[in-house]
Amino acid sequence: MASPGALIRALRRITLRSGRSWQQVLKTLALLLRRLLGNPQVAELIRFIFLGTIVETGRVVGAKMVSTVNSFFLVKASFKKGELSYEWVSAYIDHHKVWNRSRTFRVVARNAEKMANRDLAISAVDGYPDAVYEPSDSEPELFHWRGRHWITISKDEKEGASSLTLQVWSRNRTVLDEFVQEARTFYRTSPQPPPKQAFDWSESLIVGHFNQADFSYDWVLDYLQSENVMADANEFTISTKQSDAGWNREDGKQLVRYVPSTNTKQRLRWRGHWLQVEFVIGYEDGNGRTSGGSINVLLHSCEKAVLSEFIEAARVHYTHASISRVTVHLTDNYGSWARAVTKNRRAFATLILPAGVKELLLADAQEFLASEEWYTFAGVPHRRGYLLYGEPGTGKSSTIHALAGELGLEIYFISLAAPGIDDYTLGRLIRDTPSRCILLIEDIDCAFPSREEDDDEPLLDAKGNPIPKELTPPLSQVTLAGLLNVLDSVASEEGRLTFATTNHIEQLDPALIRPGRMDLKIQYGLATSEQLEQMFARFYPYDDAADAEHGPSIGCYFSASGARLSAVELAALARAFAAAIPPARYSIAQLQGYLLSRKNEPEGALAGVAAWVVAQEEERREMEALKQKRRREAALRRVAEAAAEREGQTVREAASEREGQTEREGETAEEPSAKAEEA
Ligand SMILES: Nc1ncnc2c1ncn2[C@@H]1O[C@H](COP(=O)(O)OP(=O)(O)OP(=O)(O)O)[C@@H](O)[C@H]1O
Known part of the structure; x- marks a missing residue:
């Protein structure tokens, strides 16, 4: 804004330039203004601006007042x-x-x-x-x-x-x-399920991730199935695999199961809290096993104690439910524990072993498990190793499964020849097993084959040609030193029963089977007469209460004449059956195969056993001849290789001899000219 002094100075300049006095200039300006205001459009515009200013000021003041009142x-x-x-x-x-x-x-x-x-x-x-x-x-x-x-x-x-x-x-x-x-x-x-959450609520709620490689995964999976958590789901994957977790489990005969679709969210009310459960599928390894999956449980609570309570409930449920089952944990291709499989428990009584063997084994394991305190007191590592050795099909694996059921322990199965198992992963696997379990290493000899066997039976390729030894993959990446290390490690001292089985004890390194590593060694032989008789009696028991009206059933069998066979008659058949088979010649597994084909005919089983023995002997001769042939071929191949090697050597020697001679002749030819030069 111009000051009055500046205004007077400006007027003075105007008066000077126009040659008029400043009063005259003012008068002219006033006249101009009056004329402008006299114009109705200009007057309207000025009124509009004035009114607008008042309205805007009123609005701002009003809004201010409303917000003040609102606040x-x-x-x-x-x-x-x-x-x-x-x-x-x-x-x-x-x-x-x-x-x-x-x-x-x-x-x-x-x-x-x-x-x-x-x-x-x-x-x-x-x-x-x-x-x-x-x-x-x-x-x-x-x-x-x-x-x-x-x-x-x-x-x-x-x-x-x-x-x-x-x-x-x-x-x-x-x-x-x-x-x-x-x-x-x-x-x-609210009894109404909360909406499915896609958000990360780990800041306000408790989220538990149960990874498939961890044992808690099995507890939670089993528990959630028992709670029928998935009943409210809308998305299913239909599966005909009875091993799949899902609905319809109650009725084992159902053909299909509704498996919760992976990565969907299911809700469940648990002890007053809402849970949201999400099944995340793992990836399948080459053996059809999946790993890397998880179960994510979102608890509508922020108390960790609720999660602990949930885990404990799942664990107790799992332990209780597995009383009638035996759980076997398997490894994946990456050297981690993968999902477990459960099998029906095998009654210890169904094992047919020489008198006293079962009792000895059971008593030994029970005594070991009960004497943890003594081991600590005596400063002896609390571990026990068992080696079951002998012919195939004689009941070694069956014994371990039955024992696990009897002792209520889970089996952790390791195959030393499995891919992904080396000294390092073996150690980690053993560290990851819980205390009080059975660690089972089957066919321990396969990992460390003897040299002679290698020489006798070379591996053949698809066309039947022997594969050179340097190209044959090693059977196991586990070294003997590594295995011994693991067996002696602190991780093995947690009250663990280590079972190893082999068909070739003679091929095992003495260090592996010395006491302290393998404390109890039990030999499994081919069926004795006593075992054969017991086996027949197990296949054809006598049950007085069995109803004979509806034909043969468990405990009720008939003779060819149609009369029911009495207990005495069945016992006589069992004795005759045992007498018809040479003792210590066949495994129980072989005989089981035969008897399975005559499930309801004890007399038929006895009648056909002589022919079966003849057929077995014939098969055995053929197998032996084939083996001999392969051995002969291997020997001939070695002879041929050695001859070729010798021939090659002779040729090389002759060539180098010829070379030497040529050089010598060259030298003698050069000598006279050299002498001539000298002269
Ligand atoms: N002593 C036994 N008592 C009862 N059943 C037996 C016995 N031996 C073998 N069987 C039966 O034979 C089958 C094979 O037995 P199992 O796998 O236990 O033998 P194995 O000695 O472990 O054989 P391998 O050395 O080949 O692993 C099973 O179905 C089992 O029921």
Whole structure:
């Protein structure tokens, strides 16, 4: 703004230039202004500007006053989707049917049965999805809460993100506090399942990840199945594999199972808490086993104690359920424990072994497990090794499985020749097993083959040609030193029973089977007469209570004449059966194969056994001849190789001899000329 001095100076300059006095200039300006104001359009414009200024000032002052009043009487809170608090308020206002008066909806197709507020659905109960009204970005709704408080609720959806805004008409925050608290309690105790969470709520809720490589995975899987957690699921994978976890388990005869689709979220109410369970599928290794999977359990709680309680419940359930089963843990191709398989427990009584063997083994293992304190006291490592050796099919593996069932222990099975198992992974696998279990190393000799056997039976390629030894892959990456190390390690001292089986004890390094590593060695032989008789009696028992009306059944067999065979007659047949077979010539597995073909005919089994023996002997001769032939071929091959090697050597020697001679002749030819040069 120009100062009065400057104005006077400007007027003076104008008067000087125009040659008029400044009063005359002022007069002219006043005249000009009057003429302008006299123009109605200019006057209208000036009035408009004046009025606009007044209205704008009024609006700003009014808004300021409203916000000041609001801040006195309105409490505002917003809830963003993805936050647990959004779910509380959302579920609570759904329950109070706040949106029922809404006039803007999004119509979707859902199962109305699963809705909290059925008023927003046109329920048809015809097995087809219902039309459901979902409040969309709508006008605010007034909620008269508890009949005392007015709450304005609005739903906003911007760029895919939803939020709820609450405005509580109140002087202070107390009403909002009460509202949020009530919504929270309602949500927590509601029988309505919470919506499936796709958000990371690990900051507000407890999330437990159970990895397939860990044993807790099996506990949780088993437990969740027993709780039928997946009953509420909408997405299934249909499986005909009876080993798959899923619905229809109760009825073992069902052909298909509904397996929860992987990466879907299932909900379950557990001891007053909601759980969300997600099954994450692993990847399948070359052997058809899966690994790398997990079960993620999201607990609607933030107390770690609830998770511990859940895990403990799963563990107890698993242990209890496995009383009638034996669990065998297997390794994957990467040297980790993969998912376990369970087998029905085999009764110890079904083992047919020479008198006293079963009792000795069971008593020894029981005594070992019961005397942990003594081992600590005596400073002796609390571990025990058993070596079961002998002919194939004589019951070594069966004994270990039956013993595991009897002692209530799980089996951790390691094959030293399996891919991915080396000294390092072997040590890790053993460290990862729990204390008090059976560690089973089957066919321990396969890992360290003897040299002679190698020479006798070379590996053949697809065309039947022998594979050169340097190209033959080693049977195991585990070294003897590595295995001994692991057997002696502290990890093996946790009350573990180590069982090793072999068909060739003579091929084992004495260091491997010395006491301290293998404390009890039991030989399994081919069936003795006594065992043969017992076996016959096991296949054809006599049961007085069995109903003879419906033909042969367990404990009830008939003779060729149609009369029921008595206990005495069956015993006589058993003796005759044993007498018809040369003792210590066949394994129980071989005889089992024969008897299985005559399940209900004890007399037929006896009648056919002589022919079976003849056929077995014939087969044995053929096998022996084949073996001899391969040995001869291997020997001839070695002779031929040696001859070729010798011939090659002779040729090389002759060539080098010729070379030497040529050189010598060259030297003698050069000599005279050299002498001539000298002269
Ligand atoms: N002593 C036995 N008592 C009862 N059943 C037996 C006995 N021996 C073998 N069998 C039966 O024969 C089959 C094979 O037995 P098992 O696998 O235990 O033999 P193995 O000695 O471990 O053989 P391999 O050395 O080849 O592993 C099983 O079905 C088992 O029921």
